[in-house]
Amino acid sequence: MSLFMHIAQIYFRNRMVDMENLTLEQYYEGYLRMLRIRKFETRAEENHSKGEIPGALHTSLGQEAEVVGACMALKDDDYMVGNHRSHGHPIGKNADMKPLMAELYARKTGICGGKGGSMHLSDFSIGSLGETSIVGSGLPVAVGAALGSNMLGEGRVTLCFFGDGASNEGAFHEALNLAAIWNLPVVFLCENNGWAVSMPASKAVSVENIADRAAAYSMRSELVTDGQDFESVYIATKRAVDTARAGEGPTLVEVKTYRFAEHAVNMGRMLVDRGEELEEWLKRDPVEILRIKINEMVGDETRLKEIEEQVEREIEDALEFAKQSDFPDVADAFDDVYSERVSDFYGLS
Amino acid sequence: MARISFIESIRQAQYEELARDPKVFLMGEDLVANVFGTTTGLIEEFGTDRVRDTPLSENGFVGAAAGASMVGARPIVDLTITSFVYVAMDQVCSIIAKSKYIYGGQVKLPLVLRMCMFYGNSNAAQHSDRNYPMFMGMPGLKIIIPSNPYDMKGLLKTAIRDDDPVMSFEDGTLWSQKGEVPEGEDHLIPLGLADIKREGTDATVVAVAGGVPLALKAAEELSKDGFSIEVVDPRTLVPLDRDTIIRSVSKTGRVVVVDPAHQSCSAASEISAIIAEEAFESLKAPILRVTTPDTHLPFFPNGEKALLPSKHRIVSALKRLLN
Ligand SMILES: Cc1ncc(C[n+]2csc(CCOP(=O)(O)OP(=O)(O)O)c2C)c(N)n1
Numbered sequence: 001m002s003l004f005m006h007i008a009q010i011y012f013r014n015r016m017v018d019m020e021n022l023t024l025e026q027y028y029e030g031y032l033r034m035l036r037i038r039k040f041e042t043r044a045e046e047n048h049s050k051g052e053i054p055g056a057l058h059t060s061l062g063q064e065a066e067v068v069g070a071c072m073a074l075k076d077d078d079y080m081v082g083n084h085r086s087h088g089h090p091i092g093k094n095a096d097m098k099p100l101m102a103e104l105y106a107r108k109t110g111i112c113g114g115k116g117g118s119m120h121l122s123d124f125s126i127g128s129l130g131e132t133s134i135v136g137s138g139l140p141v142a143v144g145a146a147l148g149s150n151m152l153g154e155g156r157v158t159l160c161f162f163g164d165g166a167s168n169e170g171a172f173h174e175a176l177n178l179a180a181i182w183n184l185p186v187v188f189l190c191e192n193n194g195w196a197v198s199m200p201a202s203k204a205v206s207v208e209n210i211a212d213r214a215a216a217y218s219m220r221s222e223l224v225t226d227g228q229d230f231e232s233v234y235i236a237t238k239r240a241v242d243t244a245r246a247g248e249g250p251t252l253v254e255v256k257t258y259r260f261a262e263h264a265v266n267m268g269r270m271l272v273d274r275g276e277e278l279e280e281w282l283k284r285d286p287v288e289i290l291r292i293k294i295n296e297m298v299g300d301e302t303r304l305k306e307i308e309e310q311v312e313r314e315i316e317d318a319l320e321f322a323k324q325s326d327f328p329d330v331a332d333a334f335d336d337v338y339s340e341r342v343s344d345f346y347g348l349s
Numbered sequence: 350m351a352r353i354s355f356i357e358s359i360r361q362a363q364y365e366e367l368a369r370d371p372k373v374f375l376m377g378e379d380l381v382a383n384v385f386g387t388t389t390g391l392i393e394e395f396g397t398d399r400v401r402d403t404p405l406s407e408n409g410f411v412g413a414a415a416g417a418s419m420v421g422a423r424p425i426v427d428l429t430i431t432s433f434v435y436v437a438m439d440q441v442c443s444i445i446a447k448s449k450y451i452y453g454g455q456v457k458l459p460l461v462l463r464m465c466m467f468y469g470n471s472n473a474a475q476h477s478d479r480n481y482p483m484f485m486g487m488p489g490l491k492i493i494i495p496s497n498p499y500d501m502k503g504l505l506k507t508a509i510r511d512d513d514p515v516m517s518f519e520d521g522t523l524w525s526q527k528g529e530v531p532e533g534e535d536h537l538i539p540l541g542l543a544d545i546k547r548e549g550t551d552a553t554v555v556a557v558a559g560g561v562p563l564a565l566k567a568a569e570e571l572s573k574d575g576f577s578i579e580v581v582d583p584r585t586l587v588p589l590d591r592d593t594i595i596r597s598v599s600k601t602g603r604v605v606v607v608d609p610a611h612q613s614c615s616a617a618s619e620i621s622a623i624i625a626e627e628a629f630e631s632l633k634a635p636i637l638r639v640t641t642p643d644t645h646l647p648f649f650p651n652g653e654k655a656l657l658p659s660k661h662r663i664v665s666a667l668k669r670l671l672n
Pocket residue numbers: 084085133134135136162163164165166167191193195196197263378405407433436
């Protein structure tokens with residue numbers, strides 16, 4: 001098949017899927033979830049700097065529209081796989097924030113019982129199949145979830161979040177090829193925030209757009225150039241999700257976005273000077289953009305303010321819950337894994 | 350000699366070897382931005398060809414190091430955190446460890462894989478591996494595991510000059526530790542030479558990596574009770590200096606082996622087996638291991654701290670032998 005025919009076919013297929021526009025309720029829902037991420041992470045960062053939260057903290061501040069726009073294109077029982085930048089994904093898929101916050105605080109009531117921490121806020125009750133911190137390791141898992149769901153005749157869609165950096169791992173190639181040859185219901189969502197720690201995507205990726213790589217797998221692609229716009233992300237992802245659900249196979253969605261904070265708080269010397277670029281992106285705050293949009297549509301802030309108050313309360317409750325929870329016992333470190341001979345370590349009872 | 354940190358000793362070793370031999374080059378993630386502090390001043394001096402940033406493609410660039418070494422270059426690969434080596438296992442185990450052998454010695458692979466063991470600071474199980482024992486089970490790979498800045502620099506320089514592939518396991522808990530380290534080309538420590546970090550007569554502690562400073566503290570504490578503890582640091586696991594270990598155990602008759610890795614098939618297990626085989630007659634008590642139990646390191650700090658070897662656990666083990 002010529003490249004032209006291939007592109008034409010992708011274009012044609014894309015048109016066949018209905019472009020579903022968002023209802024006002026969905027806009028409000030999007031704002032609610034984005035604001036939750038914003039406040040959850042802002043407070044977590046503050047309290048981390050006070051020494052309340054151990055380990056490193058990878059925030060998705062600046063990427064809220066991309067996360068929530070993609071998650072809202074899913075049904076509740078669809079699956080999702082994420083990565084080290086893990087806080088936004090479960091909140092975007094409407095998880096309860098209390099166990100997420102408690103996990104950051106390393107408490108027994110945390111979503112992973114205090115074993116995972118910031119890089120692993122994975123809530124299986126909302127369809128998460130892991131937030132995995134080895135870059136690229138989630139991609140094959142997402143393929144397997146889609147395969148498994150097909151084998152079981154359930155037809156659930158799997159959304160896989162991964163970064164621009166991850167698209168350079170071998171696992172990316174293997175996962176995309178497998179999904180393509182088996183025509184699996186996966187949506188590969190590349191959160192292209194321009195950087196992998198200190199490495200700009202422009203230097204690490206051989207193509208201009210990561211979405212261009214889909215052609216190598218005869219896979220459909222979507223390129224969202226304005227990832228700060230909730231609606232654009234939603235529409236592109238929804239099209240991919242609908243295509244997957246209709247049995248038409250996987251899509252590679254690339255969303256151009258930006259992380260506002262450093263790669264991770266408290267991870268050695270990871271501070272990288274991104275200069276004016278950062279200043280420019282800070283002017284396009286996804287949460288503000290959506291707020292302005294809704295305000296323009298409705299002309300009344302009442303509901304937005306209610307949402308803002310609601311989120312404040314939810315965050316306070318989550319913090320309260322986390323801080324009042326107990327730390328796990330040392331013995332808990334031996335649960336959830338098959339382990340033998342744990343009683344005879346000297347000085348460890 | 351100057352007092353420098355563990356990190357600085359790595360930087361100096363790399364700097365000096367890059368300057369000495371134009372065949373040496375360094376590659377890995379986030380080196381140009383100097384995220385870990387081991388490349389300070391290297392870019393300015395050697396440029397971004399010889400100090401080269403890589404994309405997130407571990408299997409690719411570790412394999413590329415193998416290929417480069419086959420044609421005569423001498424790559425140092427900085428894999429940053431040791432857990433990421435799993436992504437490159439194919440190249441490490443099937444190409445790097447085995448090429449010289451399967452091709453009957455026609456080729457050599459003079460390369461170094463550097464890795465930090467990033468444990469003890471709530472980075473959770475996927476980032477906290479102390480996985481050198483896995484590679485002790487893979488012939489064809491030399492392993493250095495220094496416990497202080499002096500050894501780090503001297504061993505890394507030797508590793509870079511070695512004609513076999515060498516893996517360097519660098520203990521993150523030691524990064525900020527300081528010590529006296531010679532400047533200049535000649536500071537080379539041969540692979541396979543253990544170091545007696547403290548002399549003693551009542552019991553031996555064989556300790557590796559971050560276990561060494563803990564063993565020294567334990568020895569100090571027990572000296573207040575009148576016990577004389579010898580601390581032996583093998584410094585390299587492949588080759589392993591059996592003679593020094595056996596000599597020490599033959600003298601003291603009691604031994605604790607300290608190893609931050611998981612207990613089963615740990616370096617401590619191998620060292621214990623060697624002692625049992627070669628110094629059985631001189632043992633007055635069982636060999637004890639102070640290791641990390643066979644469960645993952647959890648994120649929650651109280652759990653992680655409890656599982657890792659500590660001064661307290663080493664003292665307990667020694668007391669059991671001495672009483
Ligand atoms: C296999 C592997 N290599 C290196 C790392 C260290 N690391 C963690 S996140 C990261 C950058 C990832 O970039 P990207 O995929 O673009 O995601 P982002 O952090 O930008 O969201 C790196 C290098 C890792 N966790 N796993």
